[in-house]
Each structure stands twice: as structure tokens, then as C-alpha cells.
Amino acid sequence: MAQKKRIPTPAIIVYWVVTLGLFVGGLFLLAYYTPANLRTPEYDAGAAQKIFYIHLPIAINTFVAALLVGVAGVAYLIGRRLVWDDFAYAAGKTAVLLGGIVLLTGVIWGRSAWWNARPWFVWWEWTPRLTFSLVLWLLYVVYLMIRPSIESANRRALVCAVYGIIAFLDVPLVYFSTKLLPDLHVPPGQAMSSGMKWTLLYWFAPITMMHVGILYHRFCLNRDERALYESAYDNEQTPAVA
């Protein structure tokens, strides 16, 4: 079979250049437009507090990715088209990637904050938010791990669709159950200055664009990979009806 070379179209190049530009702009905003530190007598947010402006948009994007896995799962169960499974797989991957970044940035941020002149967290505490991000991340790591262990493409898509739906339904339950865990310290709620608010809002743009871009490329890759596989093993093409 003739290999088709994937050449990025001008639209895709422009898309990534714009995303990169937004990233650079965001870094300038972070450097010059936000307060260097947040400090009250008992709470010192530490030098790493600026991570927050990236942390929150990524966390929101993780939820979006989780939602997409679930929606694609429903679509697969109804229509039984493997394209939905390709999409769910791509969304699952970005969910793990972004969830991992949320965990890392959260841990770094927590470690650098000071409360009553001692570190707020050690690297890890079983507080509600940390536990919630960890369980959420694990849910989607499992989603990726189970895929290779099922051979038939239709069966794999089925199991993963069901898992994707159930995992998304699980997210609010995980959230409420982790709220039962004892919370050590809650940093004092501070009114955000307009600079902080706008920087935070701004950062949603590059991160969401990055997310969508990765999702798109991953999806194309999955789809082409499956097409290649199906053309190599023609007998694998079982009818779409279960």
C-alpha cells in the first residue's frame, strides 16, 4: 500500500504558530502583570504561586477531556462506528497528559507555599484536592492501560466506551467522597486583582488551543493507524453491527 505522507496544511501551521504566540504572550503577562508574591502575616504563597495561572486552566481542560471520553463512548455505543473509539482514545490520552501536569504543578505549588513559617505541604498530603486529582488521573491511566490487552478492535472499543462513560460518571462521586478527607489548611481566600483575573482568563486561550491541537493530531493518528491495520488484515473488518 502506498504510504501517504502527512504534510501539515497551512491552517495547521498557522494554528500552532498562534498557539505558540499566545504562550509567549502569557509568559510576559505572568512576569510583569501579576503580583510577585501573595503574602499575609500567616500565609506566604511562595515564589511558585504563579504556577496557579497555568494550573487552573489545565485542570479545567482535564475535565473537558474526561467529558469527551464519556461522550465519545456514548456515541460509540449508539452508532458502533470505530471513529468514535479513535476519538475517545485521543481524549483519554490528553486527559492523562493534562491530569499529570495538574498533579505535578499542584504538588510544586503546594510545596512552595508557607503557612505560619513552615511549609504548607510536604510534597504529598492526603488532602481532598490532591487525592481528587490523583484518583482522576488514575482513572484515565487505567483507561489507557486496558486498551492494548484487548485484541479485537470492536471488543476493545466496546469495553473502553463503557469504561469511559462509567469513569466520567465517577468523577463527581470521587470529588464528593474526597471532600470527606480532613483538609489541613485552606489558604485564605484573597480577592483577585484585575491583573490576576485577566491573566488567568488569558491563559485559558493557549492551553485550550494546545489541548484541541493535540487532540486533533492524536485523533488523526489513531484513525490512520486503524485504517492501515484494517487494510493489512482485511478479515479484521467485522461488520459494525454487534
Add this chain to the structure above:
Amino acid sequence: MLMLRQIYWLASKDILIEARSRQTIGLVVVLGVLIIVVLGLGLEPSQTSGFSATAILWVAYLFGGVLCFEKTMAVERHDEALAGLLLAPIDRGAIYIAKLISNLILMFSLAIVVTPVAVLLFHFDLSAALGAFVLIMSISMVGFAAVGTLFSATISSSRLQGGLLAMLIFPISLPLVITSSQLLLRIFRGNQELSFSGLSILIAFDVIFLVASWLVFELILEP
């Protein structure tokens, strides 16, 4: 009414097979006791006082439960029995509920044996709130079985089921583990009353996954 009778027939068929062959329950109970013993050997006596009961018992219930789910579905896979079941004029939802009931009966029999063994070996003192303990664990088990029954039907045709089923069910069931252990910690260590807000998370878990599984089951069951 017919549906209730169908559920009764299906579940009693499973239980009858189990009562005559006794292939699952013996395996599951022995596994549960073994897990308890291994944990007992590994933990300091001071670490195993009352409130760590949930953690230790959950490990036994989780692994025992996975084995139950696998076995009750394997019965149907054997000799293509599932094809016959699917051809019968029975609603798929009824099949799900019946499987859930037979799984729950197996898991409760596991718990009835394993819990006293753990109490005996670890000197757990559950007398302070025995009712709350039974209530929390029972509600959790219903939710766990709801998820487990669904996934056992989903993957039972693939060859690598063993580890795979545990991988699928454990992370989904984590809210149950977190909630029940936190609630029991508060009751046994903090001497607090059983709060309805905590219990409602467990109930919500049960309701959400019972309904979702019942809806999805129709689409996934295939010989």
C-alpha cells in the same frame, strides 16, 4: 411481575449451580482469609486496632469480589450458555439484575466468613457501632457489585480477563473505599454519629451505577 419472576429464576439458577458445585465460594473465602493472614503478618499489632478494619477488610472484599464476578459470568460462557440465555424471551435488564443478585449473595457470604476472621485475628472492636458498620459496608458492596457485574459481562470474552477486570473495577470503586473508610474512621475514632451526608455519597454511587449499568447492559451483552 413477570420480570421479577424471571429475575428470581435466573438468580436461583446461579445459586443452585453454585450450591451444587461449590466452586466459587470455597475459592473466594479461602482467598479472603489468606489476604487477611498476609496483612496480619505484615502489620504491627499497634497498627491494626479498630479503625484500620475497613482498610484490611476492603482489600479482602475487593479481591474476593473480583473473583466472584469473574466466576458468575464464566458459568454463562461455558458451553455457550450465554447464547441460550440471550435467545430466551427475557429482558437484558433482568439478566443484569439477576447476575447482580447472585454476585451479591456470593459477596455477602464471603463477608460473613471473612469479617469474623478479621475481627478475631486483629482484635477489631466493632461493638461501638456494629449497625453503622454493617449498613456502610452493605451499601458499599451493592455499588461495588453493580460496577463489577457490568464489567464482568463486558470483558468476559477476552482472554486476559483476570487482571483486566480488577484494573477496570478498582479505580471506579475508589469513591466507595474513601467514603466508607472516612465514615467509619469518624464513627470509631471520633465517636461521631453516622452522618447522612456521608451516607448519601454511597447511596448516590449505588443509584448512579445501577441505573447506568442497567441502561448500558442491553448494548454490551453479546455471546
